[in-house]
Amino acid sequence: MKTSNMSGYEGILVSDPWLQSQFTQVELRGLKSKFASAIKQSGKVTLGDLPPVMVNLKGLSEVFDETQIQTILGESSSDMSVEIDFESFLRAYLNLLARATAKSDGPKSKNLSSFLKATTTTLRHSISQSEKASYVSHINSFLRDDKFLKKYLPIDPSGNDLFDLCKDGLINVAVPGTIDERAINTKSTLNLWERNENHTLCLNSAKAIGCTVVNIGTQDFIEGRPHLIMGLTSQIIKIQLLADLNLRKTPQLVELVEDSKDVEELFGLPPEKLLLKWMNFHLKKAGYKKQVTNFSSDVKDAEAYAHLLNVLAPEYGNANTLDTKDPTKRAKLVIEHSEKMGCKQYITAKDIVEGTSNLNLAFVAQIFQHRNGLSVDSKKISFAERMADDSQTCREERCFRLWINSLGIDSYVNNVFEDIRTGWVLLEVLDKVCPGSVNWKLASKPPIKMPFRKVENCNQVISIGRDLNFSLVNVAGNDIVQGNKKLILAFLWQLMRFTMFQLLRNLKSRTCGKEITDSDILNWANWKVKSSGRTSRMESFKDKNLSNGIFFLELLSSVEPRVVNWSVVTKKETEEDKRLNATYIISVARKLGCSIFLLPDDIMEVNQKMILILTASIMYWSLLQKDEKHDLTTIEATIEENKEEDENLEASSEASKETAPEGDISNMCTEEKDEENEEPSPSVEDKEPSKEVEKDNPANKGDRE
Numbered sequence: 001m002k003t004s005n006m007s008g009y010e011g012i013l014v015s016d017p018w019l020q021s022q023f024t025q026v027e028l029r030g031l032k033s034k035f036a037s038a039i040k041q042s043g044k045v046t047l048g049d050l051p052p053v054m055v056n057l058k059g060l061s062e063v064f065d066e067t068q069i070q071t072i073l074g075e076s077s078s079d080m081s082v083e084i085d086f087e088s089f090l091r092a093y094l095n096l097l098a099r100a101t102a103k104s105d106g107p108k109s110k111n112l113s114s115f116l117k118a119t120t121t122t123l124r125h126s127i128s129q130s131e132k133a134s135y136v137s138h139i140n141s142f143l144r145d146d147k148f149l150k151k152y153l154p155i156d157p158s159g160n161d162l163f164d165l166c167k168d169g170l171i172n173v174a175v176p177g178t179i180d181e182r183a184i185n186t187k188s189t190l191n192l193w194e195r196n197e198n199h200t201l202c203l204n205s206a207k208a209i210g211c212t213v214v215n216i217g218t219q220d221f222i223e224g225r226p227h228l229i230m231g232l233t234s235q236i237i238k239i240q241l242l243a244d245l246n247l248r249k250t251p252q253l254v255e256l257v258e259d260s261k262d263v264e265e266l267f268g269l270p271p272e273k274l275l276l277k278w279m280n281f282h283l284k285k286a287g288y289k290k291q292v293t294n295f296s297s298d299v300k301d302a303e304a305y306a307h308l309l310n311v312l313a314p315e316y317g318n319a320n321t322l323d324t325k326d327p328t329k330r331a332k333l334v335i336e337h338s339e340k341m342g343c344k345q346y347i348t349a350k351d352i353v354e355g356t357s358n359l360n361l362a363f364v365a366q367i368f369q370h371r372n373g374l375s376v377d378s379k380k381i382s383f384a385e386r387m388a389d390d391s392q393t394c395r396e397e398r399c400f401r402l403w404i405n406s407l408g409i410d411s412y413v414n415n416v417f418e419d420i421r422t423g424w425v426l427l428e429v430l431d432k433v434c435p436g437s438v439n440w441k442l443a444s445k446p447p448i449k450m451p452f453r454k455v456e457n458c459n460q461v462i463s464i465g466r467d468l469n470f471s472l473v474n475v476a477g478n479d480i481v482q483g484n485k486k487l488i489l490a491f492l493w494q495l496m497r498f499t500m501f502q503l504l505r506n507l508k509s510r511t512c513g514k515e516i517t518d519s520d521i522l523n524w525a526n527w528k529v530k531s532s533g534r535t536s537r538m539e540s541f542k543d544k545n546l547s548n549g550i551f552f553l554e555l556l557s558s559v560e561p562r563v564v565n566w567s568v569v570t571k572k573e574t575e576e577d578k579r580l581n582a583t584y585i586i587s588v589a590r591k592l593g594c595s596i597f598l599l600p601d602d603i604m605e606v607n608q609k610m611i612l613i614l615t616a617s618i619m620y621w622s623l624l625q626k627d628e629k630h631d632l633t634t635i636e637a638t639i640e641e642n643k644e645e646d647e648n649l650e651a652s653s654e655a656s657k658e659t660a661p662e663g664d665i666s667n668m669c670t671e672e673k674d675e676e677n678e679e680p681s682p683s684v685e686d687k688e689p690s691k692e693v694e695k696d697n698p699a700n701k702g703d704r705e
Contacts (some may be wrong), residue, residue: 012028012029012032014028014086014087014090019087019090019091022090022094022227023090031057031089031090031093032086034053034056034057035053035086035089037053038050038053044083045083045084045085045089046080046081046082046083046084047073047074047077047079047080047081047082047084047092048070048080048081050069050073050084050089050092051066051067051069051070051073052066054069054073054092054093054096055069057093059097059100060093060096060097060100062100063099063100064096064099064100069096072095072096072099073092073096128230128356130348130350130351130356130359131230131234131356131358131359132157132162132230133157133158134346134347134351134359134362135162135230135233135234135237136155136156136157136161136162137157137344137345137346138237138344138346138362139153139155139162139233140153140154140155141344142240148181148184148186152165160226162229162233163225163226163229177583178205178208178209179201179202179205179587180583180584180586180587180588182565182568182584182587183201183584183587183588183590183591184198184201185197185198193562196218197563197591197592198591199218199221200218200590200591200592200593201587201590201591202221203216203217203218204590204591204593204594204595204596205587205590206232206235206236207402207405207406207595207597208402208590208596208597209236209239209402210235210239210401210402210405211232211235211236211239212235212405212406212408212412213232213406216228216231216232234358237362238358238361238362238365241362241365241366241369242271242272242275242365244368244369245271245274245275245278245365245368246267246271246274247263247266247267248394250372250374252372252374252375253266253274253278253374254266255281255374255375256274256277256278256281256374267415267418268414268415268417268418268419269414269415270414270415271414272295272361275361275364275365275368276292276293276294276295278368278372278374279292279304279308279364280292282307282308282311282312282373283304283307283308283311285311286307286308286310286311287307288303288304288307290304292304294357295355295357295360295361295364296355296356296357296360297355299352299355299360300327300352300353300354300355301327301330301353302327302330302331302334302349302352302353303322303330305331305334305352306321306322306330306333306334306337307322308367309334309337309338309341309367310322311373312341312367312371312372312373313337313340313341313371316337316340316341317337318333318336318337320333321333321334321337327352327353328349328350328353329349331349331350331352331353332349334352335347335348335349335352338363338366338367341367341370341371342370343363343366343367343370344366346359346362346363346366347359347360347362347363391601392607393485393489395599395601395602395607396489396493396609397415397416397417397489398597398599399597399598399599399610400416400489400492400493400496401413401414401415401416402597403496403597404416404425404429404492406595406597407429407432407433408432409425409428409429409432410428411424411425411428413425416488416492417483417485417488418483420480420488421454421458421480421481421482421483422444422446422448422454422457422458422481423443423454423455423456423457423458423459423460423461423477423480423481424443424444424445424446424448424457426457426458426461426480426491426495427440427443427457427460427461429495430461430464430495433495433498433499433502434464434468434502437464437467437468438460438464439460442456442460443456443457443460444456444457451481454481455477455478455481456477457477458476458477458478458479458480458481459476459477460477461477461480461491462475462476462477462480465491465494465495468494468498470491470494470495470498471490471494472491475487475491493609496613497609497612497613500613500616500617500620501516501616503620504516504521504616504619504620504623507620507623507624510623511623518541518612521612521615521616521619522538522540522541522615524619525538525551525555525615525618525619526538528555528558528559528622529551529554529555529558531558532554532557532558532561534554534558536550536551536554537551538551538615540608541606541608541611541612541615542606542608542611543606544606546603546606546611547578547603547604547605547606548571548573548577548578548581549578549581549582549584549585549603550569550571550581552585552589552603552614552615552618553566553569553581553584553585553588555615555618556585556588556589556592556618559592559618559621559622559625560592563588563591563592564588568584569581569584575604578603578604579600579604581603582600582601582603582604583600585603585614586598586599586600586603589614589617589618592618592621593621594614594617594618594620594621595617596613596614596617598610598613598614
């Protein structure tokens with residue numbers, strides 16, 4: 001992005017600063033479009049024109065019908081023919097959204113399983129001072145020893161220090177290792193470029209740990225928008241607190257089920273439901289008769305907390321806790337009990353009594369971290385560990401899960417293999433990346449009781465995949481319903497690849513609207529590095545020489561010379577050095593603006609699927625820039641001109657190599673290759689790009705847009 005484009009704020013402006021602060025620019029553009037659609041030929045919008053428009057807006061469509069919206073709007077004016085402007089439209093929307101929120105907030109929240117879809121994706125902009133104080137306390141505690149933030153900490157929870165600090169760069173409380181600190185701009189005074197890079201790195205890293213950041217951008221951080229910063233901070237802290245709530249990290253959780261057949265069910269539970277299951281497991285032992293189904297109304301009297309803590313840490317118990325009749329007094333005694341266990345006071349008695357769900361969830365998660373009270377049954381733990389997938393499968397599941405969640409669909413995926421078996425999530429993804437491809441009249445939305453409805457959904461998924469020319473030989477919808485992991489990963493790989501290639505092809509000014517192939521991406525990467533005066537090259541997307549990371553650092557440096565700090569790069573070949581470079585590559589790419597979900601191991605092991613997506617993402621960012629002077633046609637012509645020279649230079653080294661034709665990457669979809677004994681393929685630049693490959697490339701045909 002050009003500096004000149006960042007020097008001023010451009011967008012949709014409204015005269016009331018408070019009203020402006022309630023929306024992101026993404027939201028304002030969408031609402032402006034909706035408002036324009038309501039304008040009649042007379043060129044005006046009346047109050048009576050709004051119900052059919054409002055009923056389709058997010059946050060309202062699930063709660064109100066047209067008649068109800070008309071009734072609510074009529075409360076402000078008896079004359080539905082009165083003309084309104086855009087600002088009045090925004091105020092009416094906020095009023096309706098507040099009504100919808102009040103109506104839908106109940107003891108059994110339907111959004112429990114999607115706790116990570118927080119306030120960054122809604123227009124509910126009220127700031128809870130209690131939540132802010134809790135999050136600030138958490139940040140002060142976890143980052144107090146951070147060398148870069150010492151001069152800023154502790155943050156004052158009563159003021160706006162948190163939001164002001166985010167204007168220079170958001171605090172990173174992410175999953176350890178997500179951000180390489182060498183990529184963070186840490187100077188005392190940051191220029192516009194450096195500040196924007198920090199914000200971009202933060203947002204892309206937030207996506208990479210599972211945060212939903214669809215309606216938030218770097219401009220929102222520059223302006224210090226409180227509701228968006230709070231929403232993202234909330235998600236990051238929740239992910240951190242719930243990080244150990246899975247069988248891979250805490251195999252002792254297998255004690256929560258009696259039958260070994262139910263262990264697989266535990267793998268599919270989202271963290272907050274697993275936390276509820278753990279809580280009820282101990283409450284049952286304590287003789288507590290009620291079932292806790294949420295972190296709001298079911299814990300407001302603090303009785304469940306009192307029983308839970310008496311089971312986990314009876315030595316710190318107070319006999320008066322259960323005897324007292326006042327819920328507030330009981331909540332205070334519960335907090336005192338938890339503090340004796342070592343839990344920091346991130347919640348107040350008022351938060352418990354008022355049923356503040358976010359803080360109560362965090363409170364229970366913190367208790368779990370300090371003392372989970374689960375036994376160490378070696379037989380059960382061993383069984384749970386054996387059920388865990390191999391590391392490669394886990395990495396691919398993680399990558400596809402985070403990618404799906406980054407798309408901004410309504411569903412939130414906690415476990416790919418479990419959550420897509422109804423077919424609904426895949427239909428949402430297909431509709432997102434290929435609008436109009438799904439026949440929603442033939443789809444069934446979860447919860448689905450009849451198994452054949454799931455099969456119908458998945459059959460439509462497979463049908464659309466075939467329309468897009470995915471390789472789906474002998475694959476049926478029932479394979480997805482049954483949770484066939486190999487086929488699920490194969491389908492998702494093709495879908496991710498199709499999406500990436502579609503983004504590239506849509507850059508018509510740079511690609512001339514041509515179909516993009518693997519060869520085009522590899523040619524571009526090698527041309528880009530060579531044109532910057534460097535000698536590294538990539539023979540293929542499985543070239544083992546890529547494992548040290550140097551090629552990708554040179555590629556990143558060629559698209560933006562200032563983004564790589566070569567003083568922190570090592571050219572040694574030890575595993576630790578390779579990991580340092582791989583970690584740095586990922587953070588630098590995200591800092592540049594690439595949305596990627598691979599891990600350092602994918603670069604070190606040269607996972608050709610992830611290497612292709614990484615290269616394509618860098619290419620996409622580069623082609624987006626206005627100063628990119630060459631399109632793919634020019635690059636191909638340059639490669640052809642230098643072809644003879646390259647062949648002469650490489651003839652001596654290539655003569656001794658046995659080469660084999662490289663298959664199209666997309667053909668890896670349904671069967672694994674033994675790559676350990678494969679020889680490197682000849683450079684794509686050393687041969688004419690095969691038209692046969694283009695023709696057979698599943699991701700390059702069947703565009704439905």
